[in-house]
Amino acid sequence: MGAGQPGDRERPIIMTDRTITDPKTADPTRFLSHLELDQPDKTFLDSNELVINMGPQHPATHGVLRVILKLDGEQVLGTECVIGYLHRGVEKIAENRTYTMFNPYVDRMDYVAAVSNGLGYCEAVEKLLNVEAPPRAKYIRVILTELNRLASHQLWLGTHALDIGAMTPLFYTFRDREEILKIFEKYCGARLTTHAFRIGGCQYETYEGFERDVIKFLDFVPPKIDEYEELLTTNRIWLERTKNVGVISKADAIALGVTGPVLRASGVKWDLRKAQPYAAYSDFDFEIPTGANGDTYDRYTVRMEEMRQSLRIIRQAVGKIPEGPIMAKVPKVMKPPVGEVYHSIEAPKGELGYFIVSDGSTQPYRVRVRPPSFVNLQALDIMVRGALVADVIAVIGTLDIVLGEVDR
Amino acid sequence: MVNTLKGQYGSGIREANSYLGQNYMVVEPSIVSELLQILRDREQFDYCVDFTAVHYPEREKQFDLIWILYSFARNERIRVKALIADGESVPSAVSIWATANWLEREVYDMFGIRFDGHPDLKRILMPDGWKGHPLRKDYGIIQQDQEWVRANLGIESGQ
Numbered sequence: 068m069g070a071g072q073p074g075d076r077e078r079p080i081i082m083t084d085r086t087i088t089d090p091k092t093a094d095p096t097r098f099l100s101h102l103e104l105d106q107p108d109k110t111f112l113d114s115n116e117l118v119i120n121m122g123p124q125h126p127a128t129h130g131v132l133r134v135i136l137k138l139d140g141e142q143v144l145g146t147e148c149v150i151g152y153l154h155r156g157v158e159k160i161a162e163n164r165t166y167t168m169f170n171p172y173v174d175r176m177d178y179v180a181a182v183s184n185g186l187g188y189c190e191a192v193e194k195l196l197n198v199e200a201p202p203r204a205k206y207i208r209v210i211l212t213e214l215n216r217l218a219s220h221q222l223w224l225g226t227h228a229l230d231i232g233a234m235t236p237l238f239y240t241f242r243d244r245e246e247i248l249k250i251f252e253k254y255c256g257a258r259l260t261t262h263a264f265r266i267g268g269c270q271y272e273t274y275e276g277f278e279r280d281v282i283k284f285l286d287f288v289p290p291k292i293d294e295y296e297e298l299l300t301t302n303r304i305w306l307e308r309t310k311n312v313g314v315i316s317k318a319d320a321i322a323l324g325v326t327g328p329v330l331r332a333s334g335v336k337w338d339l340r341k342a343q344p345y346a347a348y349s350d351f352d353f354e355i356p357t358g359a360n361g362d363t364y365d366r367y368t369v370r371m372e373e374m375r376q377s378l379r380i381i382r383q384a385v386g387k388i389p390e391g392p393i394m395a396k397v398p399k400v401m402k403p404p405v406g407e408v409y410h411s412i413e414a415p416k417g418e419l420g421y422f423i424v425s426d427g428s429t430q431p432y433r434v435r436v437r438p439p440s441f442v443n444l445q446a447l448d449i450m451v452r453g454a455l456v457a458d459v460i461a462v463i464g465t466l467d468i469v470l471g472e473v474d475r
Numbered sequence: 476m477v478n479t480l481k482g483q484y485g486s487g488i489r490e491a492n493s494y495l496g497q498n499y500m501v502v503e504p505s506i507v508s509e510l511l512q513i514l515r516d517r518e519q520f521d522y523c524v525d526f527t528a529v530h531y532p533e534r535e536k537q538f539d540l541i542w543i544l545y546s547f548a549r550n551e552r553i554r555v556k557a558l559i560a561d562g563e564s565v566p567s568a569v570s571i572w573a574t575a576n577w578l579e580r581e582v583y584d585m586f587g588i589r590f591d592g593h594p595d596l597k598r599i600l601m602p603d604g605w606k607g608h609p610l611r612k613d614y615g616i617i618q619q620d621q622e623w624v625r626a627n628l629g630i631e632s633g634q
Contacts (some may be wrong), residue, residue, distance in 0.1 A: 432529070
């Protein structure tokens with residue numbers, strides 16, 4: 068153990084703060100996901116408790132999520148998430164498809180960040196096959212994945228602000244996200260479920276004028292991000308609705324396995340792109356933005372800064388895309404050697420991992436997807452207890468979940 | 476680390492190895508709970524990345540249970556694997572990592588493995604009344620709980 072990781076150069080020094088007194092997750096009996104709804108309520112007559120359903124059809128749940136809320140007036144006493152409405156059995160499907168055939172399916176999990184899903188899956192299978200994508204493919208992958216991170220964050224910002232009551236950011240972000248989708252469309256023909264990458268590299272060479280389009284976009288978008296910030300960052304209503312709302316401490320975030328911007332906003336400087344670099348990320352300079360309070364506002368500022376850092380990465384990458392092939396030598400019929408591999412990437416929502424078991428045949432024996440949205444959603448309960456109903460909406464928005472990925 | 480643990484548990488740790496640069500160990504289910512606690516407290520594996528299972532119907536011990544752990548301080552991952560038979564239960568890890576709550580529920584839902592001491596072990600992705608555990612290998616890809624579909628959706632089959 069203790070073998071050097073490729074990321075040692077910039078090994079993040081993060082530490083779990085064990086001094087935080089009394090994290091909510093320390094005592095599991097205080098942290099229950101269930102509301103004991105089947106228990107007869109002994110104090111029903113003089114109680115103000117009210118159990119209501121939010122969803123599954125509700126515009127602010129970003130999909131088919133049902134949250135059962137136990138309320139005392141406006142105050143939330145507890146929540147229980149009911150999920151699975153969008154369960155399609157992706158992991159079961161994987162066992163019945165070849166490695167190549169399963170590739171497009173992963174796009175349908177986190178459908179607003181399909182490129183990231185594809186990158187994680189392709190890299191996991193490549194690891195299993197012991198091949199590596201050529202440098203040119205890696206750069207193309209980084210550019211498209213970072214563009215997708217930006218698109219995902221833009222979609223998050225628009226819908227999150229809309230939930231809270233600010234309508235304008237939605238139009239602004241969707242207008243600008245369109246430019247990213249246009250690049251995707253020109254690159255591979257699809258806008259959302261792109262299936263941009265193949266195991267071993269990329270299927271498509273960049274189109275004529277790809278670099279020009281990307282650079283044009285890089286010049287176009289920074290003033291737009293400033294524009295979003297102008298609308299929100301110092302907006303009094305926005306501050307009231309997000310400051311100290313949905314606070315999660317560092318210790319709780321780690322205990323709950325929360326990752327991505329939510330973890331970083333709680334003060335953990337950890338990003339898989341730096342900690343265990345994949346694709347070509349070790350070639351680029353960028354910062355990991357963090358927050359201090361772990362509230363909804365910090366998660367907002369972290370994501371805003373991440374957008375700028377993504378642009379920084381793309382700018383570095385697009386100027387020096389290496390020449391060369393875009394596909395490694397992979398057999399047409401893929402039969403990875405018997406073995407297991409876990410590979411994870413920093414998706415826009417957090418750590419997206421694939422655990423693949425190969426039995427040496429053309430089909431994976433088991434594919435387990437570690438979905439960031441699913442794990443992050445579990446923190447909802449701890450974040451909203453004691454808050455108001457309206458804060459539940461804000462917290463669901465700030466967690467940035469995609470139900471396609473929660474339910475798989 | 477492995478040597479210390481081996482000294483402590485002897486044959487309880489059946490294998491400690493590395494494949495494609497990823498470390499894993501296979502341990503007896505009887506010590507797994509204690510071992511996970513030690514890994515978190517002493518070895519700083521404070522983040523439980525994932526927990527899942529794999530079904531091998533032709534084996535005597537049908538299920539692989541896999542915990543994927545990560546340590547922020549070491550920037551290192553490890554997989555802990557335990558083999559259990561069908562119907563056997565394991566102690567829940569919820570008191571070690573709160574995140575195990577939903578992950579164990581999913582494994583219960585998909586494989587039918589029970590966890591002792593779990594605060595609320597019930598299905599998570601499939602409907603509550605569903606019969607069968609879909610990720611078992613003997614569960615067909617288009618198989619459904621026809622009774623449930625008929626009663627709740629009012630149709631003969633979803634296919």
